[in-house]
Amino acid sequence: MTHPSYLAAIDIGGTKVTASLASKEGILVKLYQPIHLEGNQESIPKQVHNLIKESCRLSQVNPQNISALGISTASPFQKKGPHRVVVAPNLCHGIASPSSLQKNNWKEIPLESYLQANYPQLKMDNDCIAAVKAESLFGEAQGIHNFVYVTWSTGIGMGCMVDGQILHGKNGNAGHGGHIYLSEEDSNCFCGQSGDLESLVAGPVIARKYHSEATTKDVFQAFRQREKKAQKIIHRASHFFARGLASINNLLDTQLFILGGSVFLKNQDILLPLIEKEFQESFSVLSQGVQVKGTSLGTYLGDIAAYSLVLPPTWIQEWQKSKPWQKAPQAITIN
């Protein structure tokens, strides 16, 4: 008799970790927790491990029956011996530029080496590269060979498929398109640069430009009430975001941009028309016919992205039919 088989999926962003567990039949549970940015460099690996254990407990799954773990995470990565460590400036404040609100002094996170002991079948990739996998298997990009996924959230990230291949680059860091330069503006990015896309349009930047105590939500709310300052800030952010897309398109000759991330998804009605208008003003020979649309995988994209890294072929076929993200349980928040 074979044991039932489960997959675990972890999605790590700038502010949260989510964990979920699935069988071939669907997603059993999803946990959401603010990310642990204090303690030592094993804080996040430990948090991940605990969230998986808690997911197992809540769904009455024996951890031994988890056959593989997919991790979709903010990056970049660096090679360190046989493993890769995460060296994302927004998580590792020891390498962030001085503008960062430092909560720790780590320079790297040993995610892979820490977790591989318990989950030998571990596959880790950048969150946007994983999203490209998910979009090509289950989303808007099925059958499309040239497309780019872009997240607009706490940071800006991208994942690229060109000529049917997902781009990885020498250390798996392709897609850090949040750090393409767009302006001479003296905006400070966590990465140490000034004038790059992320430093101009990321969620916290929009909030800070409006008011030192404001949230991104406040700014969009003010925009909806036709408040001048909010309008100016959001128009300008959309302008840069669209110029970022145009730059990527001119370099990669793509066919489709799929947009996700909390800033975009919560304000798609405002942002999509502004982006499309500006994008069409770029090099017309290359921009004509290029589509820009929101992800159809919604708030489950991050989880599906992580699962996509480890899904067996038979599960893929089953999930393409059953679309488990449409009937997945609501996330349980853990503080």
Place this chain on the structure above:
Amino acid sequence: MTHPSYLAAIDIGGTKVTASLASKEGILVKLYQPIHLEGNQESIPKQVHNLIKESCRLSQVNPQNISALGISTASPFQKKGPHRVVVAPNLCHGIASPSSLQKNNWKEIPLESYLQANYPQLKMDNDCIAAVKAESLFGEAQGIHNFVYVTWSTGIGMGCMVDGQILHGKNGNAGHGGHIYLSEEDSNCFCGQSGDLESLVAGPVIARKYHSEATTKDVFQAFRQREKKAQKIIHRASHFFARGLASINNLLDTQLFILGGSVFLKNQDILLPLIEKEFQESFSVLSQGVQVKGTSLGTYLGDIAAYSLVLPPTWIQEWQKSKPWQKAPQAITIN
């Protein structure tokens, strides 16, 4: 008895066409002619055809014995029926922005369809994509799986290899990295954009910023004489060029930039140190260890690039040993 076999190579840039002819043993002849931008949209195809005929005449080769033609050309391309047409704004003034000095009103060049009648074994690619092929076969990138070739000339173009694959994109237009935005400056590009890399640093832009009658050569000459205005212009151009490389590196996670093009090659001693210094100021996790160097294929890169598109495997092995570009004849200029 088999006939001797020859290859023809055409390299089309913003200001010139070169034609050359080779046997397995080496390059027989190279012709150089200013590009024909007047007449009708068949002017350039006809010029190419005439240059090949003239190459044959000068080297006493029977045109029937040309087994294949490789064309490395400025682009972009657009699909038109079974063929692709060239729609480069700097050659097709009918689509250039108003800032262009219009010499014609073509909107496309039917290069492929015009020439295929005489050269059924025709392979055409963007000049920088072809250069990537050449660099990976014969140049600095042998054995390297992640690198970008960048030309700095009348325009700026790029060709990218990622994970061992040359990027083409949906219409073979990947690598138009001259049109990534870098500034809010109101600089007009032929392509219709403002503030993109090409509009900030291309050869004619450097010249125009110095003096309405100046050539790029004049500006570098003045730089060498420590002339303030020239220094400022060249520092600023290098600044943007390096930020362009950093943007590409952050997106593609590359290992090596190979630089070519007349502006760079003639002034490598000035430009390379300026570029390297600025490049290292970008996102350090991604920029550390990335190499920036000039092409070692010199002024023959464009020809070797065009040959690379059609070289049979046995010729490749032979040329890797014999390095025919090192003993190729000087170009003959035809007016």
